Amino acid sequence: MPQIFPRRANSLVSAMLWGGLVGGVALVIVAITLGSSAHTTGVNSTPEQPVPFSHGHHVGGLGIDCRYCHTSVEQSDFAGLPPTSTCMTCHSQLWTSAAMLAPVRQSLQHDKPIAWVRVHDLPDFTYFSHRAHVNNGVGCESCHGRVDRMPITTQQKPLTMQWCLACHRHPEPYLRPENRITALGYDPAGDGIPGHELREHYGIRKDNLTECVTCHR
Ligand code: HEC
Ligand code: HEC
Ligand code: HEC
Ligand code: HEC
Ligand code: HEC
Structure with a gap:
């Protein structure tokens, strides 16, 4: 999901909520700015x-x-x-060579979670x-x-x-x-x-x- 104002907005809002900065006015401005931005729906x-x-x-x-x-x-x-082992309770028997399951097999082989x-x-x-x-x-x-x-x-x-x-x-x-x-x-x-x-x-x-x-x- 595209994040329009990722970190900056997070810390800005936290600061306002915690520090109570300029209080209501600032919150309203932030609400208006962020309220309509893409990251709030999705x-x-x-x-x-x-x-x-x-x-x-x-x-x-x-x-x-x-x-x-x-x-x-x-x-x-x-x-x-779920960890890959959960998938493998079935997929060690089922669809074992399917190309779309290759990342599942690699995850098991290299002991790395699927991303x-x-x-x-x-x-x-x-x-x-x-x-x-x-x-x-x-x-x-x-x-x-x-x-x-x-x-x-x-x-x-x-x-x-x-x-x-x-x-x-x-x-x-x-x-x-x-x-x-x-x-x-x-x-x-x-x-x-x-x-x-x-x-x-x-x-x-x-x-x-x-x-x-x-x-x-
Ligand atoms: C039931 C949970 C809930 C409560 C209660 C709540 N909020 Fe939020 N608030 C959220 C969520 C979830 C978001 C992020 C999504 C969004 O921005 O709408 C958010 C976003 C915000 C934002 C960012 C601006 C915006 O609209 O995106 C501000 C500022 C904010 N809240 C202030 C407040 C204040 C002040 C109160 C108390 C009057 C409050 N919130 C109560 C859940 C809550
Ligand atoms: C469909 C109904 C519903 C929706 C949607 C919903 N909640 Fe809740 N929420 C509840 C109910 C019911 C409780 C339980 C209240 C209790 O513990 O007595 C609860 C409890 C909570 C609690 C724990 C409160 C406490 O004091 O332990 C948090 C935090 C919370 N909600 C945040 C959110 C946030 C953030 C969102 C939106 C992203 C959200 N909720 C959306 C119904 C909802
Ligand atoms: C009140 C609303 C609500 C209910 C009920 C709820 N979820 Fe969620 N779920 C969310 C929200 C909001 C997120 C995103 C949380 C975040 O970004 O921190 C989420 C995230 C998730 C994720 C992503 C991983 C994670 O833990 O964040 C999974 C998986 C998930 N939910 C499964 C479930 C399952 C299964 C149930 C029922 C047993 C369930 N949810 C019930 C609102 C809900
Ligand atoms: C066989 C395992 C399995 C079962 C059963 C299962 N899920 Fe999931 N779920 C996954 C996997 C794997 C993902 C991560 C891939 C994806 O997002 O589709 C996922 C992702 C999700 C997400 C999105 C998490 C995110 O990134 O925000 C939600 C919501 C969710 N599951 C809800 C449910 C609910 C509700 C049920 C039961 C009605 C359910 N799942 C049953 C394996 C399962
Ligand atoms: C309880 C057994 C079981 C588990 C657990 C399970 N699968 Fe499956 N999976 C199946 C079966 C049966 C099919 C064939 C379904 C069909 O064709 O209708 C399948 C099909 C698939 C397919 C092929 C596309 C599709 O959906 O038809 C993929 C990809 C897949 N599974 C991934 C996973 C992943 C990833 C996990 C672990 C998160 C998982 N499965 C866990 C039984 C399982």
Whole structure:
């Protein structure tokens, strides 16, 4: 994804958030300048990958659960990417000589991770946590869309501050029961338990969710 103001903007915003410099005015100026720049959205961004890995085939077709590959998503801020050995549980037998799997074989041979290109990438001055969401009723699909239909992984949501805040102000219509967190095609607002019951079940307190320090720390 093209980054228009990479480092400079990150440190500028951090300085403002932390130092409280000229306060409101400066924040508004930065917000206007950066708010419309390309790095804040990136919807439909589909970077080319070293191996054309398809969630469509592996999730949609074979039905493998997200947590088989993204093993740290419930315990850590990061979902994590699978090591090559995970691919090899199947690909040491399957498609063993396919050209498109050459980087996978080389990675194993040289004991070097595959150089996947990031699809989603928040600016450094924001804090995000997978654990906080997937253990509180927010499913992968709410933020990543129908990966089971993606031949190549694409960013589906804008990931802007406005987008985060819209849910933080009013999360009820997006909440799912524990056993539907990685399910795809589930409609939290229509299919399931009413949102306010789930909010109580998870003990979600909305008061601090819109405070700056929740996401900028
Ligand atoms: C067989 C392993 C496997 C399974 C199962 C799997 N993934 Fe992935 N996932 C990967 C690999 C490899 C990548 C890195 C390549 C890419 O971006 O496509 C990836 C990348 C991603 C990314 C993009 C990461 C970034 O760079 O921003 C998201 C989002 C994602 N997976 C979500 C999911 C979800 C949601 C599920 C379950 C519905 C899932 N994955 C199931 C292997 C898997
Ligand atoms: C549980 C078994 C399993 C695991 C784990 C697995 N694959 Fe696959 N993979 C398959 C099967 C089966 C196919 C053939 C799918 C088809 O043609 O529908 C396949 C196909 C592929 C293809 C060919 C293109 C396509 O999607 O059809 C690529 C590339 C690929 N896998 C990469 C990977 C990578 C990279 C990993 C590790 C992140 C991985 N696979 C993990 C079973 C697996
Ligand atoms: C509330 C929204 C949200 C939910 C729910 C969510 N993600 Fe993410 N995911 C993100 C954001 C935002 C990023 C980019 C993080 C960054 O740049 O620091 C991301 C990044 C990723 C990545 C890239 C590697 C990483 O750890 O940063 C993977 C893989 C991923 N998500 C998989 C998943 C899976 C699997 C689930 C469900 C079990 C899930 N996500 C649930 C928003 C979400
Ligand atoms: C679809 C709904 C939804 C979206 C989208 C979403 N969140 Fe959340 N977020 C929640 C819920 C629900 C919680 C859990 C609140 C709790 O712990 O009680 C949460 C918790 C958090 C927490 C932990 C708060 C704490 O005090 O522990 C952080 C940090 C966070 N979100 C950041 C983000 C960021 C940054 C984005 C946008 C990139 C985002 N969220 C998008 C629903 C969402
Ligand atoms: C729920 C998470 C969340 C909360 C709460 C939040 N922000 Fe943000 N903020 C983000 C994310 C994500 C970005 C980066 C994406 C973007 O720029 O929209 C961002 C970007 C920014 C930027 C860069 C300018 C811009 O719009 O790109 C500023 C300045 C900022 N936030 C200030 C604040 C202030 C001040 C507060 C409190 C009133 C606040 N934020 C509360 C998530 C949050």
